[in-house]
Amino acid sequence: MLCPRRPMSFFRTRTTAVYTIAIFSALMVCLVALAVGQFPIAPGELIAIVQAKIFSGSSIAPTHAELVVFDIRGPRIVGAFMVGGALAAAGAAYQNLFRNPLVSPDILGVSSGAALGAVLGIFLTLPLLAIQAMAFAGGLTAVAAIYWVSARIRGHDPILTLVLAGVVIGSLLGSGVALTKYLADPYNQLPAITYWLLGSFAGISKTDLQVALPIMAIALLPLFLLRWRINLLALPEDEARALGVNVPRLRLMVIVGATLMTAASVALCGMVGWVGLVVPHAVRLLVGAEFSRLLPLAILIGGTFMVAIDTIGRSIAQIEIPPGILTAAIGTPVFIWLMMLTFRRRD
Amino acid sequence: MSTHTPPNDTPRLTVSQLTIGYPRRTLVSNISLTVAPGSALAILGPNGSGKTTLFRTLLGLLPPKSGRVKLGDLDTGAWSNRDLARHMGYVPQATNIFNFNVIEIVEMARASRLPWHALPGKRDRDIAMDALQQLNMAAFADREFAELSGGERQLVLVARALASEARILLLDEPTASLDFGNRLMMMNTLSRLKQSGVTIIFSSHDPQHAFQLCSGPDDQTLTINKIGDVAVGTTAALLTPSALAALYQVPEQTLPIFSHSSRQA
Numbered sequence: 001m002l003c004p005r006r007p008m009s010f011f012r013t014r015t016t017a018v019y020t021i022a023i024f025s026a027l028m029v030c031l032v033a034l035a036v037g038q039f040p041i042a043p044g045e046l047i048a049i050v051q052a053k054i055f056s057g058s059s060i061a062p063t064h065a066e067l068v069v070f071d072i073r074g075p076r077i078v079g080a081f082m083v084g085g086a087l088a089a090a091g092a093a094y095q096n097l098f099r100n101p102l103v104s105p106d107i108l109g110v111s112s113g114a115a116l117g118a119v120l121g122i123f124l125t126l127p128l129l130a131i132q133a134m135a136f137a138g139g140l141t142a143v144a145a146i147y148w149v150s151a152r153i154r155g156h157d158p159i160l161t162l163v164l165a166g167v168v169i170g171s172l173l174g175s176g177v178a179l180t181k182y183l184a185d186p187y188n189q190l191p192a193i194t195y196w197l198l199g200s201f202a203g204i205s206k207t208d209l210q211v212a213l214p215i216m217a218i219a220l221l222p223l224f225l226l227r228w229r230i231n232l233l234a235l236p237e238d239e240a241r242a243l244g245v246n247v248p249r250l251r252l253m254v255i256v257g258a259t260l261m262t263a264a265s266v267a268l269c270g271m272v273g274w275v276g277l278v279v280p281h282a283v284r285l286l287v288g289a290e291f292s293r294l295l296p297l298a299i300l301i302g303g304t305f306m307v308a309i310d311t312i313g314r315s316i317a318q319i320e321i322p323p324g325i326l327t328a329a330i331g332t333p334v335f336i337w338l339m340m341l342t343f344r345r346r347d
Numbered sequence: 348m349s350t351h352t353p354p355n356d357t358p359r360l361t362v363s364q365l366t367i368g369y370p371r372r373t374l375v376s377n378i379s380l381t382v383a384p385g386s387a388l389a390i391l392g393p394n395g396s397g398k399t400t401l402f403r404t405l406l407g408l409l410p411p412k413s414g415r416v417k418l419g420d421l422d423t424g425a426w427s428n429r430d431l432a433r434h435m436g437y438v439p440q441a442t443n444i445f446n447f448n449v450i451e452i453v454e455m456a457r458a459s460r461l462p463w464h465a466l467p468g469k470r471d472r473d474i475a476m477d478a479l480q481q482l483n484m485a486a487f488a489d490r491e492f493a494e495l496s497g498g499e500r501q502l503v504l505v506a507r508a509l510a511s512e513a514r515i516l517l518l519d520e521p522t523a524s525l526d527f528g529n530r531l532m533m534m535n536t537l538s539r540l541k542q543s544g545v546t547i548i549f550s551s552h553d554p555q556h557a558f559q560l561c562s563g564p565d566d567q568t569l570t571i572n573k574i575g576d577v578a579v580g581t582t583a584a585l586l587t588p589s590a591l592a593a594l595y596q597v598p599e600q601t602l603p604i605f606s607h608s609s610r611q612a
Contacts (some may be wrong), residue, residue, distance in 0.1 A: 225463075225464040226463070226464065227466070228465070228466040228467065229458060229463060229464075231447070231451070231455060232455050232458055234444060234445075234446075234447065235442075235444060235455070236439070236442055238403065238406075238408050238437075239437065239439055239442065241408055241428050242406050242408065242428075242432060242435070242436075242437035242439075243432050243437075243455055243456055243458050243459060243507075243511065244428050244429040244430075244431070244432030244433065244458050244459025244511070245428060245429075245458055246427075246428050246429070284446055288446055288447070288448065288451075289445070289446030289447050290447065290451050292466055
């Protein structure tokens with residue numbers, strides 16, 4: 001028999017190493033994100049402000065710097081981290097569910113549904129909160145519709161019918177968005193729609209987080225509890241059932257969790273593509289496909305990546321560059337580099 | 348042998364008047380047999396005769412078109428996936444699973460033994476390693492499954508079925524993608540498992556395998572011919588040269604001589 005190419009301990013240390021580096025990077029990126037921007041804060045001052053907050057509570061008359069750290073950049077960084085983490089987690093879950101690494105959280109129409117909801121909200125000049133609620137509801141409705149349609153079609157590969165229903169209903173929602181844009185007032189509404197579709201973390205407030213955080217936590221719970229069992233969805237359905245898994249029920253729980261997370265993200269900051277597709281993929285290159293190892297790291301790296309993107313977007317130019325543009329522009333070279341590095345090591 | 352031998356409470360698998368197939372296509376009708384605990388059943392038949400469909404029906408993955416498949420006193424359709432998986436281990440024809448390493452795939456068999464939210468622990472890892480050990484595959488534990496050869500993958504899938512601690516194994520052409528040496532190894536492994544009390548139901552394209560594994564008093568062979576006719580009986584009575592010639596539609600003179608080999612590893 002052949003010798004194993006990797007000794008047992010290698011995997012464990014490698015995973016630990018990857019996690020350590022990821023946690024360290026997350027902390028560094030968040031600190032840098034707090035310091036840089038239109039109103040730069042020196043590292044010493046930043047530490048002093050954070051220390052004062054922790055040890056003596058909020059001050060009666062906050063300084064300019066304190067306001068920037070706790071009321072503007074703080075919520076924004078937390079929001080970006082949550083969105084990046086949620087999209088990466090949802091993407092990882094969907095890629096496993098569909099046994100396809102090219103799947104993104106949009107596969108079941110959650111983004112197109114949310115987009116139509118938000119765009120309609122803008123078109124009807126609703127207040128911001130209502131636009132967010134419509135985006136969230138739109139995302140959930142789209143996925144529910146797609147799931148319902150695929151469940152009606154029996155006797156075929158359920159994964160295939162889900163994907164096909166997702167594609168056709170997704171394009172229907174897309175034409176709804178296009179129609180709304182076509183009818184929208186080109187001076188006020190159309191720029192707002194375009195801006196929303198590119199995504200932005202600029203408007204995130206503490207109140208937004210108070211709503212979004214519990215939703216995301218609740219959505220993450222099934223994915224977290226099922227983090228090992230989800231692995232079995234990567235097997236052909238017959239095999240998973242023969243191993244004792246109730247495949248339809250497990251699949252539904254994953255869809256519900258991943259959909260809620262994606263819908264909450266899109267409602268919070270608009271459409272941010274790419275993260276949900278490529279971050280899980282990158283994490284898989286680093287630690288393998290085993291989902292209980294993959295999930296926490298996907299959240300960590302997805303969140304860090306999103307904070308980094310947003311920080312760059314708001315500090316390299318006079319105007320803010322939307323994250324939807326920067327994710328691909330920065331992520332693509334990073335991903336290609338990672339792919340080359342991993343494949344070279346395997347040879 | 349296994350350090351975690353489960354109690355021997357293997358239920359009996361009873362098939363009566365079974366018709367298998369898909370909504371618009373019937374493949375095989377009127378299958379009746381009983382598989383006693385600890386016995387072996389060989390399923391022979393040309394390509395496309397419905398062997399895999401029979402496995403899917405026995406495992407409760409496909410409902411019977413008519414007739415019944417009972418495990419113990421209950422129809423397989425009435426068992427939960429989870430309880431059924433504790434008794435029946437399935438080894439499909441070689442599949443490919445990307446990005447998982449061997450031990451992770453074998454550990455998946457613990458799904459039927461663990462609570463829905465649990466991760467496999469040390470005991471599960473030990474059982475999985477033990478199963479790999481039984482197939483001489485322990486050295487492959489940390490290799491990526493997709494990097495293995497077809498034969499090695501087949502052995503891993505058998506290890507996975509063992510790791511569920513099921514006492515009835517259903518193996519769909521376990522030797523199909525194996526070379527001569529691995530084929531011998533697989534057949535020896537199966538007869539060793541049978542000696543330890545595991546019930547073996549397997550399909551094969553080689554009648555020799557039926558003679559080799561199913562020559563005991565409780566053992567049986569089932570043949571399905573091209574047009575779906577079924578015959579069940581003891582291997583020696585069923586696999587006469589004339590019957591084999593008819594089953595595979597070849598002249599009797601071209602058949603090799605099959606022996607009741609009882610050599611074991």
